[in-house]
Amino acid sequence: MGLMRIVVLAGGVGGARFVRGLREAVRRAPAGSELADASIDVIVNTGDDWWLAGLRITPDLDSMLYTLSGQNDEVRGWGRVGESERVSGELQAYGVTPEWFTLGDLDLGTHIARSAWLREGLTPSDVVARLHDRWDLGGVRLHPATDHEIDTHVWVASDTGAEEDMHFQEWWTRYRAQVPALRFEQRGVERATPSPGALAALSAADVVLIAPSNPVVSIGTILGIPGMRDAVLAANAPIVGVSPIIAGSAVRGMADACLTTIGVATDAAAVARHYGSRSEAGLLDAWLVGVEDESLVAELRADGIAAAAVPLWMRDLDTAAALAEATVEAAR
Numbered sequence: 001m002g003l004m005r006i007v008v009l010a011g012g013v014g015g016a017r018f019v020r021g022l023r024e025a026v027r028r029a030p031a032g033s034e035l036a037d038a039s040i041d042v043i044v045n046t047g048d049d050w051w052l053a054g055l056r057i058t059p060d061l062d063s064m065l066y067t068l069s070g071q072n073d074e075v076r077g078w079g080r081v082g083e084s085e086r087v088s089g090e091l092q093a094y095g096v097t098p099e100w101f102t103l104g105d106l107d108l109g110t111h112i113a114r115s116a117w118l119r120e121g122l123t124p125s126d127v128v129a130r131l132h133d134r135w136d137l138g139g140v141r142l143h144p145a146t147d148h149e150i151d152t153h154v155w156v157a158s159d160t161g162a163e164e165d166m167h168f169q170e171w172w173t174r175y176r177a178q179v180p181a182l183r184f185e186q187r188g189v190e191r192a193t194p195s196p197g198a199l200a201a202l203s204a205a206d207v208v209l210i211a212p213s214n215p216v217v218s219i220g221t222i223l224g225i226p227g228m229r230d231a232v233l234a235a236n237a238p239i240v241g242v243s244p245i246i247a248g249s250a251v252r253g254m255a256d257a258c259l260t261t262i263g264v265a266t267d268a269a270a271v272a273r274h275y276g277s278r279s280e281a282g283l284l285d286a287w288l289v290g291v292e293d294e295s296l297v298a299e300l301r302a303d304g305i306a307a308a309a310v311p312l313w314m315r316d317l318d319t320a321a322a323l324a325e326a327t328v329e330a331a332r
């Protein structure tokens with residue numbers, strides 16, 4: 001068996017846990033099996049990125065980087081383990097950063113390095129490659145979905161009833177997605193193109209996996225980059241998605257608020273239909289729901305989506321590895 005090239009589309013925390021499980025499944029696969037020889041390329045959402053205090057912050061890429069290198073804060077989900085926040089206190093006292101967004105001291109090192117490299121003229125892809133040089137990601141290669149800035153803005157109704165927008169980070173971390181969003185705007189997306197690494201990975205892919213990430217502001221943003229959806233579909237590979245919704249609630253994060261905004265129910269079958277079956281101009285060849293949602297499998301199959309129910313909760317490395325293995329199995 002030759003090398004199996006796996007490409008994953010992913011957002012931050014949930015995506016990182018899934019990819020860590022996939023890496024573990026590859027490590028555990030019996031020698032000589034197809035999975036044992038697999039490579040993993042991850043196309044990471046950049047729609048949460050923003051400029052703050054003159055620094056480029058890329059939460060999803062950093063969650064991947066920190067999780068795969070064992071540096072992430074598992075309790076909060078984001079940021080570095082063993083973090084201190086001395087500089088952030090100063091920045092907040094100066095009013096340079098808002099009190100609802102904390103940049104840890106160690107994390108700031110990453111942001112300063114990235115911003116310095118961007119100012120030297122490196123692309124976001126080049127920056128990710130440099131960050132790779134320092135951290136051992138166990139063979140996983142990360143690619144920003146695009147090298148263009150496509151920061152997400154959220155439109156809401158103001159007190160006067162007029163529409164106003166705020167950066168996604170303010171809506172998500174300050175308001176915890178509790179202010180109803182009228183719509184999401186990926187600013188600049190029309191000029192964006194997929195990153196070279198993303199396109200190269202897709203053109204060589206044997207399997208494409210859609211991580212259990214936010215279908216709207218993570219996976220939706222990636223697929224909304226002009227040319228990305230076509231590149232995913234053009235890959236000579238089955239496309240398998242994992243539901244981020246179990247028994248009608250978001251596994252983590254506030255995906256339900258995002259789904260409501262685009263008129264999709266917070267339900268594993270509704271998200272599958274939103275991605276669509278490849279046989280009907282959609283994306284999916286197969287879709288995994290939780291064992292809690294076993295009853296949805298028959299209706300999805302009737303809609304042309306090969307669905308299966310498997311344990312979806314990634315409680316630890318074992319459960320994440322088992323889920324990843326089931327996903328690759330579904331692709332076969």
Ligand code: FO1
Binds near residue numbers: 012058103
């Ligand atoms: N999330 C928070 O809820 N509060 C924070 O202060 C915060 C700081 C932060 C700093 C750097 C970074 O990369 C991420 C950070 N996050 C914070 C997480 C975060 O931005 C969101 O959870 C994601 O963008 C949603 O995927």
